[in-house]
Amino acid sequence: HSFPTRRSFRSAEEKKLTTILKKKVEAFGGSIGKITLQDDKVEILVKGVSEPLELAGVLMSNDSLQFRFVDDRFDSGGTKPSAESELLPVMSGGSKEYLAVRHKVELTGDHIKSASISIDKWQHQAIIIHFDPVGKSTFARITKNNIGKRLAFILNGGVLIAPVIQMGILDGVAQITVNFTLNEAFRISVNLRSGSLPANLSLAGVEKEL
Numbered sequence: 001h002s003f004p005t006r007r008s009f010r011s012a013e014e015k016k017l018t019t020i021l022k023k024k025v026e027a028f029g030g031s032i033g034k035i036t037l038q039d040d041k042v043e044i045l046v047k048g049v050s051e052p053l054e055l056a057g058v059l060m061s062n063d064s065l066q067f068r069f070v071d072d073r074f075d076s077g078g079t080k081p082s083a084e085s086e087l088l089p090v091m092s093g094g095s096k097e098y099l100a101v102r103h104k105v106e107l108t109g110d111h112i113k114s115a116s117i118s119i120d121k122w123q124h125q126a127i128i129i130h131f132d133p134v135g136k137s138t139f140a141r142i143t144k145n146n147i148g149k150r151l152a153f154i155l156n157g158g159v160l161i162a163p164v165i166q167m168g169i170l171d172g173v174a175q176i177t178v179n180f181t182l183n184e185a186f187r188i189s190v191n192l193r194s195g196s197l198p199a200n201l202s203l204a205g206v207e208k209e210l
Helices: 011-027 052-060 133-144 182-194
Strands: 002-007 031-038 041-047 065-069 085-089 098-102 112-119 125-131 151-155 158-161 173-180 201-203
Touching: 011 031, 011 041, 011 052, 011 182, 041 052, 052 182, 052 201, 065 098, 085 158, 098 151, 112 182, 125 133, 125 182, 158 173, 173 182
Parallel strands: none
Antiparallel strands: 002 041, 002 201, 031 041, 065 151, 085 098, 112 125, 125 173, 151 158
16 A cells, blocks of 8 residues: 655754654555655555555544643632733543643653553553653653642643652553544554654545555
């Protein structure tokens, strides 16, 4: 299969783009036979993938993860948070809620080594994150030094969860348990372990080799 897609990217970002696309294709059990980068177009020859349109959707998607502290000083009945914080939507639950979260980013998904799907005891889809050495050290420090505070897990600008830190987490592993569908959990886990795309991608077409 080939996946021509229109994108805008700089030549310095080509290696990163190629690496990320390769990881995403491999998550579907396929392999990349050839990648052609020319001007604002990337053509990808993919082998061993039975659902090319589903793969194309994941290739174009980008999931950005941040870890930031909740501003507990903000009164939810107030009109706006402090200058150090902002209101972000809470993604779980049916009601429309917002949470005051500090602007300072403590850790990002750039330091994720791997991400996988698991099922918790309530049969919810959970995403298990393993950090790289820098992420492991940072996550251990911010959890160990902030017991009792709430740490927001923010995906694409929305708060997934904001648990109270009960203890220092020293093993470099974090878990996100929300009511994901299996497809959502799979897409997010693939994107988190593959890395953030350096450019916005859009699909020009899908062709099948004869």
